[in-house]
Amino acid sequence: MLAAGDLPTGAPSLPHAGAAMAEFDLIGLIRERATTRDDVLLGIGDDAALLQPPPGQALVVTADTLNGGVHFPADTRPADIGWKALAVNLSDLASMGAKPAWCTLSLSLPRADAAWVEAFIDGFLELAGRHGIALVGGDTTRGPLSIGVTAMGLVEHGAALRRDRARVGDDIWVTGTPGDAAGALVLGGHMPGPQPAGEASAAARAILEARLARPTPRVEAGRALLGLAHACVDVSDGLLADLGHVCARSGVGAEVWLEALPASAALREVFADAAHVLQAAGGDDYELCFTAPPNLREQVQLALEHVGVDGTRIGRIVAGRGVRALDAQGQPWQPPRAGYEHFG
Amino acid sequence: MLAAGDLPTGAPSLPHAGAAMAEFDLIGLIRERATTRDDVLLGIGDDAALLQPPPGQALVVTADTLNGGVHFPADTRPADIGWKALAVNLSDLASMGAKPAWCTLSLSLPRADAAWVEAFIDGFLELAGRHGIALVGGDTTRGPLSIGVTAMGLVEHGAALRRDRARVGDDIWVTGTPGDAAGALVLGGHMPGPQPAGEASAAARAILEARLARPTPRVEAGRALLGLAHACVDVSDGLLADLGHVCARSGVGAEVWLEALPASAALREVFADAAHVLQAAGGDDYELCFTAPPNLREQVQLALEHVGVDGTRIGRIVAGRGVRALDAQGQPWQPPRAGYEHFG
Numbered sequence: 001m002l003a004a005g006d007l008p009t010g011a012p013s014l015p016h017a018g019a020a021m022a023e024f025d026l027i028g029l030i031r032e033r034a035t036t037r038d039d040v041l042l043g044i045g046d047d048a049a050l051l052q053p054p055p056g057q058a059l060v061v062t063a064d065t066l067n068g069g070v071h072f073p074a075d076t077r078p079a080d081i082g083w084k085a086l087a088v089n090l091s092d093l094a095s096m097g098a099k100p101a102w103c104t105l106s107l108s109l110p111r112a113d114a115a116w117v118e119a120f121i122d123g124f125l126e127l128a129g130r131h132g133i134a135l136v137g138g139d140t141t142r143g144p145l146s147i148g149v150t151a152m153g154l155v156e157h158g159a160a161l162r163r164d165r166a167r168v169g170d171d172i173w174v175t176g177t178p179g180d181a182a183g184a185l186v187l188g189g190h191m192p193g194p195q196p197a198g199e200a201s202a203a204a205r206a207i208l209e210a211r212l213a214r215p216t217p218r219v220e221a222g223r224a225l226l227g228l229a230h231a232c233v234d235v236s237d238g239l240l241a242d243l244g245h246v247c248a249r250s251g252v253g254a255e256v257w258l259e260a261l262p263a264s265a266a267l268r269e270v271f272a273d274a275a276h277v278l279q280a281a282g283g284d285d286y287e288l289c290f291t292a293p294p295n296l297r298e299q300v301q302l303a304l305e306h307v308g309v310d311g312t313r314i315g316r317i318v319a320g321r322g323v324r325a326l327d328a329q330g331q332p333w334q335p336p337r338a339g340y341e342h343f344g
Numbered sequence: 345m346l347a348a349g350d351l352p353t354g355a356p357s358l359p360h361a362g363a364a365m366a367e368f369d370l371i372g373l374i375r376e377r378a379t380t381r382d383d384v385l386l387g388i389g390d391d392a393a394l395l396q397p398p399p400g401q402a403l404v405v406t407a408d409t410l411n412g413g414v415h416f417p418a419d420t421r422p423a424d425i426g427w428k429a430l431a432v433n434l435s436d437l438a439s440m441g442a443k444p445a446w447c448t449l450s451l452s453l454p455r456a457d458a459a460w461v462e463a464f465i466d467g468f469l470e471l472a473g474r475h476g477i478a479l480v481g482g483d484t485t486r487g488p489l490s491i492g493v494t495a496m497g498l499v500e501h502g503a504a505l506r507r508d509r510a511r512v513g514d515d516i517w518v519t520g521t522p523g524d525a526a527g528a529l530v531l532g533g534h535m536p537g538p539q540p541a542g543e544a545s546a547a548a549r550a551i552l553e554a555r556l557a558r559p560t561p562r563v564e565a566g567r568a569l570l571g572l573a574h575a576c577v578d579v580s581d582g583l584l585a586d587l588g589h590v591c592a593r594s595g596v597g598a599e600v601w602l603e604a605l606p607a608s609a610a611l612r613e614v615f616a617d618a619a620h621v622l623q624a625a626g627g628d629d630y631e632l633c634f635t636a637p638p639n640l641r642e643q644v645q646l647a648l649e650h651v652g653v654d655g656t657r658i659g660r661i662v663a664g665r666g667v668r669a670l671d672a673q674g675q676p677w678q679p680p681r682a683g684y685e686h687f688g
Binding site: 141160 | 396408439481494593
C-alpha cells in the first residue's frame with residue numbers, strides 16, 4: 001500500500017542490482033494531492049486504508065486495469081490516461097446505480113517520471129473530484145505501463161441495478177451517443193472499421209477524440225434510474241455485445257432497431273450511413289444501456305433530463321435468447337464483429 | 345469487471361486487428377472455481393460486486409501488484425505466483441488486525457493460457473480458502489504478466505493496528521524468522537547479498553525457497569494482537585526499513601538488537617554470521633513487526649502462542665528519530681542498504 005515512509009514501496013520487490021533511493025517520492029507526490037472524505041478513517045500512509053461504510057448500504061466494488069498500447073494508444077496524454085483509468089471504473093459503479101466513495105490505484109511505470117505522474121494525477125483527480133471519490137491507497141511498482149484501479153461505491157440495500165433483471169416487454173434504452181469513441185479509434189488508425197465518408201473536419205475529429213480520451217461515466221444517470229430501470233450495463237465492449245450480457249444473465253432476448261441508435265452530429269458527419277456499425281459494435285463509449293417497463297417511459301425520460309443526460313429507446317426485450325439487430329427494413333443485421341476481445 | 349457473458353472483457357479494449365473469440369473463457373474458468381460467502385450479494389458476473397459490510401466494523405482496503413520479472417523471478421511456478429499475489433495483500437490486512445473478507449483480481453497475461461490460469465488459480469484459491477476470503481470480481485486483460493489484487497477486510501471500529509501508534513518505551517517484536525526469503529533470493533542469484541558460508545544443503549535451500557514462494561501472511565497473529573500491540577507493520581521491504589515507517593509515522597525512534605533477531609536454522613546453516621544482514625535488511629518476509637508496552641509481554645507471548653506463531657522481542661522504541669541497529673557490542677551497525685526500491 002502507498003506508505004508514508006521514505007521508501008515508496010509496500011509491494012514486495014525482487015530487488016535489482018544497483019537499486020537506489022528514488023529520485024522522486026512518487027507516493028508522496030500522489031498523497032499530497034489526494035483529497036479525502038469524512039468516512040476515510042485512515043487514508044494513504046499505512047499498510048491499508050480504514051473506511052467507514054454507512055449502515056444500510058451495500059458496498060459496490062469493481063476493478064479494471066488499463067495497459068499501455070492495449071487499452072489506450074501509446075501516445076495518449078498522461079492526463080487523459082489518468083482520467084480514463086478512473087472513468088472506466090466509475091462507469092461500472094454507474095451501471096449498478098452506486099454512488100462513488102473510495103478507490104485505490106496501482107500504477108506500474110517503466111521508470112520514476114515525476115512529470116508523467118503529475119500529469120496523470122491531474123487527470124485522475126479532476127474526475128475524482130467531480131464525483132467525490134477519495135483515493136485511499138494503492139501502490140507504485142516498476143514494470144510496463146499499467147494502471148489498475150479498484151473503485152468502491154455505495155448503494156441502498158436491494159436497490160442496485162443489475163444485469164440479470166431484464167423482463168420480456170421492457171424497453172431498451174441507451175444514454176448519450178454511442179459510437180463516438182469507436183469513430184475516433186478508426187480515424188486514428190487504431191482499429192479497422194468503416195471508411196470515413198470524406199475528409200473529417202477538425203471540429204468533428206476533435207469531438208470524437210475527446211469522447212475517446214475523456215469518457216463521461218454516467219454516474220448521475222445510474223443514480224437517477226434506481227427504482228425505474230430493471231437491468232443495466234455499461235457499454236464498454238460494444239452496445240450489442242454488452243446488451244448480450246444482459247440477455248444471457250436475464251434469460252431473455254433483445255431486438256435492437258439500428259435506425260433508432262442515437263448518433264452524434266460529429267459521427268454522422270464523418271461516417272454518414274456507416275455510423276451504425278460503430279454505434280452497434282464499437283466499444284469504449286461508457287454509456288449506459290438499460291431496460292425499463294414501457295409504463296415508466298415518461299418517468300425515465302424525466303429522470304434523465306433532470307441529470308442532463310439524453311436517453312433514447314432503441315429496442316425491446318423479447319422472449320428467447322440473444323440480441324437481434326434489425327435494419328430500417330426490419331431485416332436482421334450482423335455487425336462485422338460483435339465486440340472486442342482482450343485475448344485473440 | 346469479470347462478466348458473465350460470452351466475452352471475457354469488461355475493461356475497455358483498444359482492439360487489435362484480427363481479434364477473435366478467446367479460445368478459453370478465462371473468466372468463466374475463474375468464476376467456476378471461486379468460493380463465495382453469505383455477505384456477497386452479487387459476485388463475479390456483473391459490472392461490479394455487491395457486498396454487505398456488517399455494522400460496527402471498519403472496512404480495511406489494500407492493493408498490491410506483482411509484475412513478472414520485477415516482483416518474482418520469471419521462472420516462478422504459476423501456483424506460487426497465485427499464492428503470493430494474494431499473500432502480500434493478506435499480509436497488509438494482517439498488519440492492521442483485520443479479518444479478510446473479499447478481494448478482486450486483475451490479471452494481465454501476454455496470451456490466453458488456460459493451463460497457466462488453472463495453476464495460478466489453484467495457488468490463489470488455496471490461500472483464499474484458508475482465510476475465508478471470497479474472490480468477487482476483477483478483470484483479465486492482454487499485456488505483460490501482471491497481477492493486481494485488492495483485498496478488503498473488516499476490523500472492529502477503533503481497534504485497527506496502525507503504523508502511527510508506537511510509544512517511547514514500547515518493546516519491538518517480530519513474528520517468525522525474517523531473512524529467509526532474502527536468503528532464497530541471494531541463493532537463487534536474484535539479488536546481491538552475503539556469500540553463503542558453504543554449499544547449502546538441499547533441505548535448507550528448500551526451506552528458504554518455500555518461504556520466498558509461499559509466504560505465510562500472519563492474519564491470525566494480527567487478530568490476536570488487537571488490544572495488545574500499539575503499532576504494527578508487515579515486513580515486506582526489510583525489517584529496518586519497515587520499522588522506519590512506524591517510527592516516522594509515530595514520531596519516535598527505535599533501537600534494534602541484531603543479536604536478538606530470530607534466525608531460522610536453515611538461514612543460519614547457509615549464511616552463518618552473515619544471516620543478520622538478510623534479517624535486518626532483506627525483504628519479502630511478510631512477518632509482522634509490532635510494538636507493545638513492556639507490561640503486556642506475557643500477554644503478547646500467550647496471544648501469539650495461542651495462534652501458533654513465534655514472537656521475539658528485538659528492540660525498543662526510544663525518543664528521537666530513525667532506527668538504530670546495534671551489534672553484539674552495542675555498536676551502531678549499518679546494513680549495506682536499507683531496503684528495496686521499485687524505482688532505481
